Amino acid sequence: MSLVVGVDIGNSTTEACAARLTGNGIEFLGSGLVPTTGTKGTTANVDGVEAAVRAALRTTRAPLGELARVFVNEATPVISGLAMETITETLITESTMIGHDPRTPGGAGLGVGITVPFAALDECSPGEAVIAVVPAGVDFAVAAKGLEAALERGVGLRGAVLGNDDAVLVANRISRVIPIVDEVRLVDAVPAGMTAAVEVASPGRTIRTLSNAYGIAGLFSLDADQTRAISPVARALTGIRSAVVVRTPSGEVSDRRIPAGTLELRGGSAVLRIDVGEGAEAIMAAVGRVAPLDDASGEAGTNVGGMTAAVKQNMADVCGLEVAQVRIGDLLAVDTFVPQEVRGGLAGEVALENAVALATMVRTSHGPMRQVARAIAERLRREGAPDVEVVIGGVEAEMATRGALTTPGTDRPLVVLDLGGGSTDAALAGADGTVTTVHLAGAGDLVTRLIASELGVERDVAENVKRSPLARAESFFHLRLEDGTVRFFGEPLPPTVFARVVALTEQGLVPIPTRHSVDRVRDVRRTAKQRVFVVNALRALARVAPYRDLRQIGFVVLLGGSALDFEIPELIADALAPYGIVCGTGNVRGSEGPRNAVASGLVLAQGGP
């Protein structure tokens, strides 16, 4: 009878499983789970391993001194890298338009006139059609008085552009309803003496004329060529409540594609080059054509080049290899968008620019696991387990399938999908006992990154959005949950969550600092998970399935941290349903949920028959 512990060092967590090996079988005692210390596969892991072993033994009260053997897995060191590059850029030249959608424009309608600075309004003659441009220093009462005086003199005041957030205040203080656009930060840069159009839609509606190329053409009497030139202006102004367009001699809005660099994909049979600017779909199609991927590299001197070089350098440092020996084994590209301030804008306009996110995964054949094992043995002996032996117990994927098969209701052929932080790993345990594995780039970290960039929030906020369902605190006593139901509270909610979108985390309600609605945040969250986990699940299954036929797979067991997510398992199960696959979250040893599969598998492999 001997006390053994199986230890699985993962990218983000280190798990342990303690058991007693007796003559007639294995008696499982307890489990431990702690954060991994250092990069997976390095001697910095020892602290985490010690903590995990202690945690596993603590649940059973077995003394450390009795410990006979520790099994660690032969991990393929998989390092993932993430990078995101915008591939489009919106530019406004010569202050042609203002389309920043202030929350409270004033008045309503459409007005066309010549731009006149507020100070020069007195000099306008009656009957002249003008658009007043009021600088930020002018008080709302003063501005309203000045505009009203001009109206009384008979000046054809058709609209106003304000620097301050005063549009409703001014509109309430003048006798005629004119469209007023406010919060124009660089109002001083609006050119004077030019024909301009101001449009404000009534609440709940969006502008109709300035967002239509022919509408602008009609207002400014443009010919066909000029209309073609201003059509990006109209496109940039769709979906907003207020806008200003100034006709300048050569101003324009352009939608420019930034050269993001080319990726060179080297496969077994072919080498393909693809421009990152072509988007995720084109990149993934190319990855599919060269599969299996041997290596990828970016064009030197471009963003992609810098990113691939950094991933390789990091991996080389970890393994003590030459950079030239490191190969990128897989790559996942995802289309996304990043809100970015428009260059040349006068009011801090924000445009959603297209971007491509790349997750890469690097693997080498031999990790320095022996060193790690030796370091663990030294540490545990010093800490009071004099007879301990540390054994490299087997390949991670094999161990994971062994552990996963302890889930009640499973059988071979079975695929383990390990949804981790950095990579998505799949292993097929065939009916004949063979194990086929694949490691794919892109998992939880990429989802967090997509959520953070699309909502424009910090990483820790994005992490909360990813992990928890949403709600909105509509009063101090009730929450409207994201599915539309209401939850009431007897005690008032904390003031920090009042009127905010909140994440229902295990630690309680966490406010999400965003202007977006619950529906919008939920949509971003779910599509991010779709684009990473569902895409990768299908990719992984196709790679390990016999004859690449998903119907040959009977069972899919989801493991890893992301399998604990409240919706990822559902999303994947929905996507796999058409193939007749039984898919669900694993329950290792019938008690551990999707955790501890590899650690349990290590013990089973050693002590089992």
Added chain:
Amino acid sequence: MATAVVPPGISLREIGTAGRGVRPDEVVLALSPGFAGFFTKTIVDIPHAEVVRQILAGVEEQGVHARVVQLHATADLAAVAHTGARLSGSGIGIGVLSRGTTMIHQKDLPRLSSLELFPQSPLMTPEIYRAIGRNAAQYAKGDSPQPVPTLNDQMARPRWQAKAALLHLKECELLVKGAPATEVDPVIEDPA
């Protein structure tokens, strides 16, 4: 109690005892007993006319209605703001003390809690008062405004505490036990 001095720029015309509002698009601005009466400016000499004008402008810009009440029985900020919130049809109230300290309150909150608190009166500016009016109106509309950034100055306490305490004592001398809040119409001179 009150003095006959009419402060420059603002006078509060008394309408009657303040009742509970029914309009859901209403924010109540509750003023302390000495506001725009015995006192005419904050601890850093911002005229009370400007304080009220900016808060009301912030509310109006959001398309929300504002009502102004003055309290006579308390000069405690939480009590002033919470009374305003309870009188407000939307449940959102703003409380302001004569020295400038301000709070946004909601009727369902415990009195000593608040939605947003601006505790250091010497750091207040007209722009902050405008933003406070804007945020209160957005809460009333059911929006999710970003809280107005609160400033913190380590030296504000040692520099201003004595003056703040004196101003508070002076304001407390104006208290009338049990007097109900009155609704007032602020008459403010616009800048030229």
